[in-house]
Amino acid sequence: MSNQDLKEKILNIISKHKLGVLSSVENNKPHSRYMTFYSEGLTLFTPTKMDTEKIEEIEANASVSVLLGYEDKGQDDAYVEISGIASINKSQELKMKLWEESFSQWFKGPEDPNYIFLQIQPEIIRILNTHGESSEELVL
Numbered sequence: 001m002s003n004q005d006l007k008e009k010i011l012n013i014i015s016k017h018k019l020g021v022l023s024s025v026e027n028n029k030p031h032s033r034y035m036t037f038y039s040e041g042l043t044l045f046t047p048t049k050m051d052t053e054k055i056e057e058i059e060a061n062a063s064v065s066v067l068l069g070y071e072d073k074g075q076d077d078a079y080v081e082i083s084g085i086a087s088i089n090k091s092q093e094l095k096m097k098l099w100e101e102s103f104s105q106w107f108k109g110p111e112d113p114n115y116i117f118l119q120i121q122p123e124i125i126r127i128l129n130t131h132g133e134s135s136e137e138l139v140l
Contacts (some may be wrong), residue, residue: 006138010125013069013080014039020068022046022118023058024057030065030094031057037068038098039131043121043139044082045089047103051114058086070129078129082120091117 001009006012014031014037025030033054035046048054058064064086069079090112094117098112128135 025061025063081126089117089119
């Protein structure tokens, strides 16, 4: 499969799935949690609070892993495993664009300074469980 075809498959999975697992590094061990993801192309964004331990973890080690796409019964669900670098994004434009009323339980509004996004820039994306096909890897 060409890189362009692989990228299209990956974008299709990323665009259809918002709930995934973010793993960061804590004391040299993986630390995973469910997060909500938004995407612009292959770049992912996930809202979080500035005063959480994941921010401390990412400031100490920006390498992260994200799993997206594995749902339903799991037997036929293609999913992606993304290895990348996380950074803090405080863009007011992004905060306004992605604001959802459900965020009100954690934030005072889109202007809340504690409301930020982690931006994940992929380095390697693997697509797995594609109906018996071998996994494929897109290196960026």
